[in-house]
Amino acid sequence: MAATSALMKLDLCGFSxxxxxxxxxxxxxxxxxxxFNFLNQKSEHSFLMRRNPRKICWTVxxxxxxxxxxxxxxxxxxxxxxxxxxRAIQGATLESIMAKxxxxxxxxxxxREQLVRQAKEKNKASAAKKxxxxxxxxxxxxxxxxxxxxxAPRVGxxx
Numbered sequence: 001m002a003a004t005s006a007l008m009k010l011d012l013c014g015f016s017x018x019x020x021x022x023x024x025x026x027x028x029x030x031x032x033x034x035x036f037n038f039l040n041q042k043s044e045h046s047f048l049m050r051r052n053p054r055k056i057c058w059t060v061x062x063x064x065x066x067x068x069x070x071x072x073x074x075x076x077x078x079x080x081x082x083x084x085x086x087r088a089i090q091g092a093t094l095e096s097i098m099a100k101x102x103x104x105x106x107x108x109x110x111x112r113e114q115l116v117r118q119a120k121e122k123n124k125a126s127a128a129k130k131x132x133x134x135x136x137x138x139x140x141x142x143x144x145x146x147x148x149x150x151x152a153p154r155v156g157x158x159x
Contacts, residue, residue, distance in 0.1 A: 013039040015047040017060025 011020040014028075014036035026044060028036045038044040046056065053059040063069060088094040100108070 011037040013037060013043050015039075015043040015053050015059065017053070 008022060010022075011025065012018070013020055013025070016039055018039050020037055020039050024039065026038050026041075028038060028044060028047075030036070036047065038047065046053070053061045054065050056062055086094060086097075089097065
């Protein structure tokens with residue numbers, strides 16, 4: 001008895017995806033020669049009405065698409081949360097970064113203003129130095145306007 005059940009050929013329904021046991025179902029051959037197996041009239045008529053099995057909730061395709069009934073077989077993977085970690089940046093140690101972060105805003109603003117002032121003074125000094133080293137330019141001569149010949153008039157009007 002066990003050997004005969006192993007030899008049993010099961011088909012799959014072309015619409016619902018369910019198993020079709022021997023003696024059940026219907027076979028449908030289209031004009032182009034393609035053959036479909038259907039479990040019952042409900043599946044056959046839905047197929048002939050061109051319904052999409054992915055949108056009909058009792059079909060296997062719908063259940064696969066919407067991940068129904070797979071929670072027993074497969075445990076969901078746990079996603080690892082990223083951990084925040086502070087490191088030193090090139091050119092600044094972690095201690096110096098933390099010290100700057102813990103400074104009061106007034107102190108930080110005063111330091112920034114002082115640095116800006118120093119930079120402006122440095123720029124002024126370099127500009128004055130450049131101006132002192134440049135020789136005075138001789139007076140420029142007035143440019144005379146060039147006489148431009150006008151082009152010959154076009155013949156034939158608009159193109």
